[in-house]
Amino acid sequence: LPENSCDPRAAISGALDSSGNWKGGIFDRDSFVETLEGWARTVVTGRAKLGGIPVGIVAVETQTVMQVIPADPGQLDSHERVVPQAGQVWFPDSATKTAQAIMDFNREELPLFILANWRGFSGGQRDLFEGILQAGSTIVENLRTYKQPVFV
Numbered sequence: 001l002p003e004n005s006c007d008p009r010a011a012i013s014g015a016l017d018s019s020g021n022w023k024g025g026i027f028d029r030d031s032f033v034e035t036l037e038g039w040a041r042t043v044v045t046g047r048a049k050l051g052g053i054p055v056g057i058v059a060v061e062t063q064t065v066m067q068v069i070p071a072d073p074g075q076l077d078s079h080e081r082v083v084p085q086a087g088q089v090w091f092p093d094s095a096t097k098t099a100q101a102i103m104d105f106n107r108e109e110l111p112l113f114i115l116a117n118w119r120g121f122s123g124g125q126r127d128l129f130e131g132i133l134q135a136g137s138t139i140v141e142n143l144r145t146y147k148q149p150v151f152v
Helices: 008-013 092-107 125-129 132-144
Strands: 033-035 043-050 053-060 065-069 081-085 112-115
Touching (some): 008 043, 008 053, 043 092, 092 112
Antiparallel strands (some): 043 053
């Protein structure tokens, strides 16, 4: 990773530094389990423990990720596309993933930790068509109705 970037997974659960020494993360060592990792990769979601207490985590991916959009088998002229998605930005898929994770953690009655470092929502015409505003409002609604403590 470049010097000025931060891997959210290392911040969450810790990692070995360049000299092989363990640098602890925010949560208990080896307790982080990432969920929904193959989908909407500009957001990191999962469960961990803090002092032995289970918690839900939503964090920002700071690196640009590549989204693979498969070809539509119903259209002969369709082909697979690879689209870069900037880190620290909510796209329609990652905003939906965030809202879904918050809803799941609330159902499980977990305290929620949000490691927030977003620049904002994507605002292109395609993103608006794909429901970025609806997904963003679902995040707000899920936080408004969250029953456990929320730490941002």
